[in-house]
Structure formats: C-alpha cells, structure tokens
Amino acid sequence: MQYKSQAVAKPYFIAAIALFVGQILFGLIMGYQYVVGDFLFPAIPFNVARMVHTNLLIVWLLFGFMGAAYYLIPEETETELYSPKLALITFWVFLAAGALTIVGYLMVPYATLAAMTGNDLLPTMGREFLEQPLPTKLGIVVVALSLLFNISMTVLKGRKTSISLVLLLGLWGLAVFFLFSFYNSHNLVLDKYFWWWTVHLWVEGVWELILGAMLAFVLIKITGVDREVIEKWLYVIIAMTLITGIIGTGHHYFWIGTPDYWQWFGSVFSALEPIPFFMMTVFAFNMVNRRRREHPNKAATLWALGTGVMAFLGAGVWGFLHTLAPVNYYTHGSQITAAHGHMAFYGAYVMVNLTMISYAMPMLRGRTANSGPAQTMEMWSFWLMTVSIVFITLFLTAAGILQIWLQRMGTNPMGFMDAQDQVRLFYWLREIAGFVFLTGLVLYIWSFFCKKGEAVKA
Amino acid sequence: MSETFTKAMARNIFYGGAVFFFLLFLGLTFDSMKALPKRDHRENITESVTRGKLIWETRNCVGCHTILGEGAYFAPELGNVYKRRGGDNGGAEFIKAWIQSQPTGVPGRRQMPQFHLNDQQLEDMVQFLKWTSEVNTGTWPPNIEG
Amino acid sequence: MDNTRAHPQILATPPGDLAIWFFIYAELLAFGVFFVAYAFARAHNVELFNESQQHLNRASGAINTLVLITSSYFVVRGVAAIQRGYSTLCARWLAAAIGLGGVFLAIKLHEFDAVFSAGISLSTNTFYMFYLSLTLFHFMHVILGMVILFAVMLKAQRGGYSAEEHRGVETGASYWHMVDLLWIILFPLVYVIH
Numbered sequence: 001m002q003y004k005s006q007a008v009a010k011p012y013f014i015a016a017i018a019l020f021v022g023q024i025l026f027g028l029i030m031g032y033q034y035v036v037g038d039f040l041f042p043a044i045p046f047n048v049a050r051m052v053h054t055n056l057l058i059v060w061l062l063f064g065f066m067g068a069a070y071y072l073i074p075e076e077t078e079t080e081l082y083s084p085k086l087a088l089i090t091f092w093v094f095l096a097a098g099a100l101t102i103v104g105y106l107m108v109p110y111a112t113l114a115a116m117t118g119n120d121l122l123p124t125m126g127r128e129f130l131e132q133p134l135p136t137k138l139g140i141v142v143v144a145l146s147l148l149f150n151i152s153m154t155v156l157k158g159r160k161t162s163i164s165l166v167l168l169l170g171l172w173g174l175a176v177f178f179l180f181s182f183y184n185s186h187n188l189v190l191d192k193y194f195w196w197w198t199v200h201l202w203v204e205g206v207w208e209l210i211l212g213a214m215l216a217f218v219l220i221k222i223t224g225v226d227r228e229v230i231e232k233w234l235y236v237i238i239a240m241t242l243i244t245g246i247i248g249t250g251h252h253y254f255w256i257g258t259p260d261y262w263q264w265f266g267s268v269f270s271a272l273e274p275i276p277f278f279m280m281t282v283f284a285f286n287m288v289n290r291r292r293r294e295h296p297n298k299a300a301t302l303w304a305l306g307t308g309v310m311a312f313l314g315a316g317v318w319g320f321l322h323t324l325a326p327v328n329y330y331t332h333g334s335q336i337t338a339a340h341g342h343m344a345f346y347g348a349y350v351m352v353n354l355t356m357i358s359y360a361m362p363m364l365r366g367r368t369a370n371s372g373p374a375q376t377m378e379m380w381s382f383w384l385m386t387v388s389i390v391f392i393t394l395f396l397t398a399a400g401i402l403q404i405w406l407q408r409m410g411t412n413p414m415g416f417m418d419a420q421d422q423v424r425l426f427y428w429l430r431e432i433a434g435f436v437f438l439t440g441l442v443l444y445i446w447s448f449f450c451k452k453g454e455a456v457k458a
Numbered sequence: 459m460s461e462t463f464t465k466a467m468a469r470n471i472f473y474g475g476a477v478f479f480f481l482l483f484l485g486l487t488f489d490s491m492k493a494l495p496k497r498d499h500r501e502n503i504t505e506s507v508t509r510g511k512l513i514w515e516t517r518n519c520v521g522c523h524t525i526l527g528e529g530a531y532f533a534p535e536l537g538n539v540y541k542r543r544g545g546d547n548g549g550a551e552f553i554k555a556w557i558q559s560q561p562t563g564v565p566g567r568r569q570m571p572q573f574h575l576n577d578q579q580l581e582d583m584v585q586f587l588k589w590t591s592e593v594n595t596g597t598w599p600p601n602i603e604g
Numbered sequence: 605m606d607n608t609r610a611h612p613q614i615l616a617t618p619p620g621d622l623a624i625w626f627f628i629y630a631e632l633l634a635f636g637v638f639f640v641a642y643a644f645a646r647a648h649n650v651e652l653f654n655e656s657q658q659h660l661n662r663a664s665g666a667i668n669t670l671v672l673i674t675s676s677y678f679v680v681r682g683v684a685a686i687q688r689g690y691s692t693l694c695a696r697w698l699a700a701a702i703g704l705g706g707v708f709l710a711i712k713l714h715e716f717d718a719v720f721s722a723g724i725s726l727s728t729n730t731f732y733m734f735y736l737s738l739t740l741f742h743f744m745h746v747i748l749g750m751v752i753l754f755a756v757m758l759k760a761q762r763g764g765y766s767a768e769e770h771r772g773v774e775t776g777a778s779y780w781h782m783v784d785l786l787w788i789i790l791f792p793l794v795y796v797i798h
Contacts, residue, residue, distance in 0.1 A: 255595045333526075
C-alpha cells in the first residue's frame with residue numbers, strides 16, 4: 001500500500017465478501033426449493049429468497065467496485081484520496097441501507113414494505129433486480145454521487161491515467177443509467193423497454209468499463225508490462241464492448257412487444273458481443289506471458305486469468321448460444337437464461353472483484369503477498385468455485401434444453417409444472433454443485449486466516 | 459506494432475464508437491417509440507389495468523413467474539395466462555379462483571403465497587393480464603404453454 | 605499513384621494506424637453480417653423484396669455511387685500530395701472530398717425525404733427494414749468519415765503532417781475508402797440485384 005487513504009478500501013472488501021456469503025446461502029435455499037417446493041414456505045417464499053439472492057449480488061458487486069475504486073485511484077493518480085472520511089461515511093450509509101433493505105425483504109410482506117416506504121408516491125418496486133424500496137434507491141444514488149465526487153476530485157488533483165479515466169467513466173455511467181430505475185410506465189412494454197437501460201446497459205455496458213479498468217490495473221501490477229501497452233488494449237476492448245453492446249440491447253427487445261426489426265439488430269450486434277470478451281482473454285494471457293517480473297502473489301494472477309476465461313465462456317459463449325432471435329424464440333425465459341446468468345455474472349463480475357481483492361487485500365494488511373500455504377488454499381477455493389459454477393451452468397443448460405423440448409416443441413407440449421417435474425434430476429445435481437461452491441467459498445474465507453508459512457513482506 | 463498502433467487512436471475509436479452507436483441506439487429508440495402504440499394497444503390500458511400492474515409489482519410476482527419471458531423461472535409464464543386458461547370464456551374466472559385458492563399445501567410441491575386480494579383487486583389483476591396477453595410479441599411464446 | 609507505390613513503408617504494413625484497421629475489420633464484419641442477413645431474408649421473401657425494390661430511387665443511388673468514388677479519388681490525391689510534402693494541397697484535396705461527402709448526404713436526404721413522406725418506416729416490411737437500416741447506418745458512417753477527414757484536414761492545414769510523418773492522413777483515408785467500399789457493395793445489393 002503506497003498511500004494511506006487506500007486503507008478505506010478494506011471495509012468495502014470485507015463487506016463485499018460477507019454479503020457474497022449471504023448471496024450463496026440464499027442461492028442454496030432457492031436451489032432446494034426447486035426440488036422440494038414447500039421448503040421454508042411460508043417463512044421465506046421463493047420470490048423473497050430470489051430477491052435477496054439477486055440484490056445481495058448487486059450490492060456486494062457494488063461494494064467491490066467501490067472498494068476497488070478507492071484502492072486503485074490513489075495509486076493511479078499518485079495522490080491521496082480527496083476525502084477518506086467521506087469514503088468511510090459512505091461505506092456505513094451503504095451498509096446500513098443494504099442491511100435494512102434485506103431485513104425488510106425478510107421480515108415484512110413485500111406489499112406492506114411497499115406501502116411503508118412510499119411506493120405509492122413513485123411506484124418503482126416489484127421489477128426484477130430493481131425491487132429495492134424507494135428510500136434504498138435514493139440511497140444508492142446518494143452513495144454513488146458521494147463516490148463519484150470523491151473519486152472525481154481525486155482524479156482532478158492527481159495524475160490522469162487512462163485506467164482512472166475509464167474507471168471514472170464506468171462509474172459515472174453506472175450512476176446515470178441507474179436513474180432509469182426511477183422510470184416505471186403503467187404500460188408494461190415501455191416499463192420493460194427502459195428497465196433494460198439500467199439492467200443491460202449496466203452489465204453489458206458501463207460495468208464492463210469498470211471491469212476492464214480493474215483488470216488492467218491488476219495486470220500492470222503483477223506483470224510489470226508497460227502501461228502504454230496495457231492501456232491500449234483496454235481502450236480497444238472497451239471500444240468493442242460498447243460498439244457491440246449498446247445496439248446489443250436489442251437482444252432483449254425480441255418478444256416484449258417491441259418492433260420486429262429488433263430481431264435483426266439484436267441478433268447481429270449481440271452475435272458480435274463475444275469479441276471483446278475473447279480479446280479480454282487473449283489480453284490477460286498475453287500480458288502474463290510477457291511479464292517482466294515474478295510477482296509473489298500467484299493467487300491474484302490465477303484470478304486475473306480466470307476472469308478472462310470465465311467471462312468469455314459465461315458472457316461470450318453462453319450468451320451467444322441463445323442470442324440469435326430464431327434460437328431465442330425457444331430459449332427465452334427458460335433455464336437456459338438462468339444458466340447464462342450464473343456463469344456470466346460469476347465469470348465477469350464476481351471474478352474481477354475477487355481478482356482485485358486477492359491483489360489488494362494482502363497489501364492492505366501490510367504485506368506484498370500472503371504466505372505460500374494461504375495462497376495454495378485460495379487457489380483451491382478458486383478451482384472449487386469455478387468448477388462448480390461450470391457444473392451449475394451445465395446442469396441448468398441440460399435442464400433448459402429438456403424443458404424447451406418438452407414444453408415448447410412438438411405438437412403435444414407439456415404444461416410448465418409437468419415439464420419441471422421431468423427435469424428434477426438436473427435441479428438436484430445443480431444443488432449438489434451449489435454445495436461444492438459453498439465449500440469453495442468457505443475455503444476462500446479461511447485462506448484469509450491461514451497462519452501457516454511466512455507472508456511476503458512489503 | 460506499438461509504433462503503428464497508438465493509444466491515442468485506440469482512445470479515439472472508443473469515444474467515437476461509443477458516441478456513434480449510442481446515437482444509433484437513440485435513433486432506433488425514437489423509431490420504436492413511434493411504432494409501439496400499434497403493438498402494445500395502449501388505448502386499452504384502463505385504470506383497472508394500471509392498478510393491476512401495481513398489484514403485480516407490489517406482490518413481487520416477477521420473483522417466481524415470468525411475464526413476456528422476463529422474471530424468475532420458478533413458476534409459469536403469465537404473459538399469455540389469460541388466453542391459456544380460456545380467454546374470454548373463463549380466463550378471468552380461472553385466474554381469480556387460482557389466486558384465491560393458494561397455497562395448495564400439497565407436501566413437497568412449489569407453493570404460491572396467499573395474497574388476500576379483494577374482488578376489485580382480483581378483477582384488476584385479471585384486466586392487467588388480459589391486456590398483457592394482447593400485446594403483439596412477434597408470436598412468442600411458441601405455444602400456449604408459455 | 606506511383607508515389608504511393610514507391611513508399612517502402614506501405615508495402616510492409618497496412619497504411620495508417622493499425623488500430624483503425626481493427627476498427628475497419630470490425631465494421632466490415634458488422635456490415636458483412638447484415639449483408640448476409642439481407643440475403644437470408646431475401647431468399648425467404650423474394651417477391652416482396654423484388655416488388656418493394658421497384659420503388660427505390662435507383663438514379664439517386666447511382667449518382668451517389670459516382671460521388672463517393674470520386675471523393676475517394678480526391679482522398680487518394682490528398683495522400684499523394686502529403687507524401688510529397690505538400691500540406692496545403694493535401695488539405696485542399698481533402699476539402700474537396702468532404703464537399704463530395706456533403707453532396708452524398710444531400711442527395712441521400714432528398715431520397716429519405718421522399719421515402720418518409722410516403723409513410724414508410726422500419727416497420728413497413730422486411731425489405732424496407734433492411735433498406736432503411738443499411739442506408740441510414742451507412743449514412744451515419746459517411747458523417748463520421750467526414751468528421752475524421754475534417755480533423756485530418758485541419759491538422760494538414762496547420763502543417764501538422766510531413767512527407768515523412770503523415771500516418772494520420774493515411775488513417776483517415778483508409779476509413780473513408782471503407783465507407784466508399786461499403787456503399788459500392790450496398791448499392792447493387794439493395795437497389796439493383798433482383
């Protein structure tokens with residue numbers, strides 16, 4: 001750690017990992033409800049568990065992004081953070097808002113929560129991923145503005161590198177496109193159309209800028225490759241991301257009442273969306289192969305390479321599988337979508353956060369890298385989590401193909417629940433893979449407390 | 459390679475490309491907004507439909523079901539449920555009776571909560587699902603099972 | 605043209621910044637996919653496509669083809685000029701090319717005006733969806749190409765390029781030739797071929 005104020009990243013990373021654990025536990029509850037339908041009913045109905053699962057994911061990824069921003073901006077700009085105190089206050093505000101929201105989901109019926117929190121004033125709740133009550137949504141805006149103010153002021157007074165500019169652009173985009181979550185037409189088609197401006201333009205747009213900046217930062221640090229080279233790659237990758245991804249929004253506009261031409265636009269542009277992810281994989285491996293130093297943190301290198309590969313597989317390949325309109329006609333809203341969602345989020349955003357944490361956390365704890373045994377343990381957790389997410393994806397893909405075959409093809413299609421009964425085996429297998437994932441996550445956390453061996457001194 | 463491939467050029471392509479395609483996206487959005495009224499039949503959105511959508515949202519229905527294919531994949535697609543359950547000949551009655559009879563309580567089966575909707579709210583829910591089933595979705599879903 | 609050949613660097617690597625070539629390949633890929641999609645859609649609706657095609661203004665399309673080819677020639681002359689170190693001459697040729705780009709846009713706008721006032725939109729039928737998408741998409745590329753050429757022209761005017769260092773001119777020229785090339789494919793494909 002070169003700058004004192006970087007220390008504010010630490011609570012962000014710790015909170016991120018804690019919420020990650022919560023996300024996985026609720027994922028396991030849902031996975032079990034898929035096979036034993038009345039599990040925990042009516043205490044935690046499926047829709048509540050899902051809301052907690054997805055919202056925790058979003059919030060912990062945001063914690064990770066923010067921690068990453070506070071960690072890497074001082075080093076990039078070569079100056080202390082504008083206001084470390086503000087960053088800490090923001091942390092507690094965000095954590096309190098997040099925790100209260102989750103408690104609200106679990107303790108109060110959703111309709112009551114909506115009435116309590118002023119959803120009548122401006123109805124924004126009850127839409128996938130944007131279920132947060134109005135005060136939470138406003139809180140997210142305040143937190144984002146506070147972060148942007150702090151980071152922007154730091155960049156203004158310091159060195160302006162491409163990495164910090166791209167990160168800043170990504171964070172600004174994140175805040176701007178979140179504003180569409182406040183728009184909710186009584187016309188479902190319009191509602192959906194602009195709902196995607198938050199959801200798609202986040203995960204297939206501005207978040208990828210943040211991802212790219214984080215990955216580029218870690219790669220510079222662990223490989224020692226010339227900044228010029230890495231930043232050039234970064235620009236090319238994010239250029240391709242936005243060139244394909246913005247019109248690629250069209251792959252969500254196939255069947256929700258929008259004009260038919262989106263089937264062409266969406267198919268063509270989203271078919272090109274794997275390109276930036278493929279470039280990212282090539283980029284990561286290329287930089288590591290051309291490394292000019294042997295960084296003692298092998299685990300961080302592994303996470304960085306893993307991000308490239310898994311983002312390409314999850315977002316690129318599994319996205320492409322069902323993105324062409326004639327295919328999507330059958331796969332839309334099936335378990336195929338769930339399969340893609342799991343591997344894409346893990347491969348791109350979970351892994352880039354874990355990459356950042358893996359690199360930064362030892363520094364924040366006053367060492368260059370963890371001890372050999374601790375790193376070995378972390379690498380084991382990498383493989384356990386990554387392999388199990390691959391299996392979760394494969395099982396869900398199998399479930400999806402069977403579901404589509406039974407429910408959507410042929411002259412005598414099955415009803416939804418009848419088809420679900422036929423694919424139970426795959427849901428059981430998915431749940432088992434889920435427990436392996438949890439094992440990996442426990443091991444991951446354990447690696448932070450591993451006392452064996454000598455840490456590499458800073 | 460580094461001599462003929464400048465970072466400034468890569469940066470220009472990024473900014474130029476992003477602006478260019480965002481403008482294209484805005485253009486297509488503008489055209490979509492003009493074309494939508496014919497496809498979503500917004501003239502049929504009554505106050506009852508509007509209230510129904512709010513009930514749909516505040517009961518977090520999308521946490522289990524899909525609507526026009528979006529949502530969770532735990533419970534059936536409801537974009538076309540009005541038509542699946544009889545349309546103008548019994549669709550409304552079926553939906554109301556179904557919501558009122560939940561949860562089934564069958565051991566081991568997936569359960570839907572009881573939402574205690576009154577008659578007006580049930581009617582609003584039906585009106586919302588009826589309007590949704592009439593949106594032109596380009597023939598999706600492939601069949602009535604959703 | 606002989607001057608271009610004589611330049612040793614041209615033979616070794618593609619002219620201009622390598623980054624623009626990634627971009628050009630990406631553009632060609634995107635248009636290529638659209639052209640294939642067009643052919644695919646046409647194969648399923650031959651009659652609709654042939655019928656709708658009758659209503660297009662082929663004359664304006666043909667004139668525009670000539671306009672773009674000529675402008676590309678002007679750009680070539682501009683590159684040749686800077687290779688001999690004539691900055692002002694280069695800027696003038698580029699200005700002429702930009703002017704022709706403007707002519708292209710004017711003719712195209714006239715054509716679009718007629719189409720839109722006939723009440724045709726992206727949703728009219730599959731043929732018009734492709735016709736409007738491809739030509740509007742290309743239209744925006746012409747504007748972008750003009751912006752790039754304009755930036756290059758300003759720098760040339762200020763004497764920012766020389767016989768030794770003029771990669772910026774080659775970069776802009778490469779992009780403009782791509783815009784021209786796309787139209788040369790687009791015009792027969794959409795306006796002419798039955």
